[in-house]
Amino acid sequence: MSSRFHLYVSQRGEVSKAQEYTMRILALVAALIAGGVFLLLLGFNPFEIYATMLKGALSTEGMRQETVKLMIPLCLTSLGVTLAFKMRFWNIGAEGQICAGAIAASYFAYFHNHLPQGILLSVMAVAAIIAGGLWGMLPAYFKTRFDTNETLFTLMLNYIIGFFITYLREGPWRDPQGGFAATPRFLKQARLPLVNFPGVGNVHIGWIVMFVILIWVFFYLRYTKQGYELTVVGENINTARYAGMPVKKIIMRTMFLSAGICGLVGMLQVAGPDRQLTDAVANGRGFTAVSIAWLSRLSPIGIALVSFLFSVMEKGCSMMQTDFRIPASMSEILQGIILFCVLGGEFFINFRIGRTRKEA
């Protein structure tokens, strides 16, 4: 007798693509408004701030280069975790897989740097993919063998390898000449060459790798047998079993590829912008990538767009610190608000709310 109307929730059937995108764009707009209100409360003009953000990320060639440099690892890592997510394998260990790749690449950069640049960089890249891939296969092995929870396992592995980098930096790989406990700078032949990105200027070759992997993931998921298999495992593992698919092998293989791409990111970071092995090689990107992959609904094109958006936000917010004395952590707050809005908006895509008259 409390209420005559009763709300009920039911699942929607098929939703058109157009409806889905409208919903998502509405969520994004809601997020921008919420962020604007936050800025307003702090006493700023949100329009002015947003405009400065865009300007700070895109107006000059140098700024665009910085933005692209931020985008490369974000986009690639998101593509990497997407392979695992498509299989419903919660790889939140991209952070650690980036570290593993970075360590393997740095090993060759420090101890085999007599090789010519082309060969050395190729060896570093292959080593990074293998190291990252193996680090990712570890939780996959235990998942297939003992059903060990992969969310928690991949999470823990991040910290183990992260502290291993600290160990290398402070101990065996420390630069004896340096005052701080830091690794030495890479020699010239272990650094990525710069290639002209039309309209942006010279950025390290990683941007080409990014586009290649983007196209590869797109085709792999959509047109290959392996891509189909991992999708079936993700949708319904029992269907995959009945169909006679080698489920364990598929899980191991997919995790190797997923983590291998993340490992490659590690190599691109140490040989690209960082030029040495640092603790901050992953710098939270592995976690941001989870959000990006999810926001894009695991679509490679969507990932490219969202990681571009996030990079603009990060670069733009770093400008606001100097211009408006707004701390750069504003970027994280905005990221959070956008994700919350989209997470909530998703509900209205998948479910319908109706009202029924209830017997009073």
Next chain:
Amino acid sequence: MDFNHIILFLYAAILAGVPLLYGTLGEIIIEKSGNLNLGVEGMMYLGAISSFLAAYTFESAFLAIIAGFLAGVLGALIYAFLTVSLKANQNVTGLTLTVFGTGVANFIGERLKMTSEAGTVIVSDSVIRSLLPMKLGALSDIPVIGKLVFNHSILTYLSILFAILMSLYLNRSRIGLNLRAIGENPSAADAMGIDVNRYKYLHILFGGGLCGLGGVYIALVTCVGNWQPNIIGGQGWIAVALVIFASWKPLRAVFGSLIFGALSMLRLYMPKSIIDIPASIFNMLPFAVTCLVLVISSIRMKRENQQPAACGVNYFREER
């Protein structure tokens, strides 16, 4: 290494373990309701900055604790609304809560420093003193035990009290058993007439509050009211690990946070002449041990030491 040194080490281990215990207890109760909240770190950040603000503005330790608790509850409310009511993905929501909480805390802390004249922001001494370890009269003068047991912050005693009460609650009370039923099999619980969503909400919120208290401890006791950027520094994630280490049991969490606290302090108290291991390897240990526990418990397949069966999966009645 003399005896006194060992006592000091154990004491430091307790001090370091308290925020971990709060985070762990909070996450245990949340996971028992069938939700995996990866936002512990974020809720600790929210608790830390709110208690700091309250202590700074109102100069009251009591208000600071309340503010920290409520901030954790508020963070958890976002999470609960999205995952329980709107069925959003738990992993992504939790991670987002961590990003958001970290951002908010660093933002406010940084703004405070930018706008203050001295360039630093410190909470007044009187507030801090009421939260620092206090003597309990004659009890604190007992050798060894006096130092280890009867010489702590009020927040430390409170955390132990929470652990004991929570253990009784989960194992002995009807409501606690209902809660566990939801974590294991929500549709069965629903069929029994338990209001699944209400249970989830209440326990996620309370768990968030506990995580917030962990933040209070870090801001006002560990850092003695001197705000620093990235003040939580991964302790929320250690708490997530500790939940596994403690196999979802509150009393084991006390023991676990003591061990993890000790591991984090070991490098400062262990003479190099006995074991010379780099600090980074010591820091790695808690996580390596957690991995081992995770693997071993999955191999042994002991039901009672596992994560609640329905943890991480949203419940939607129509899908039964």
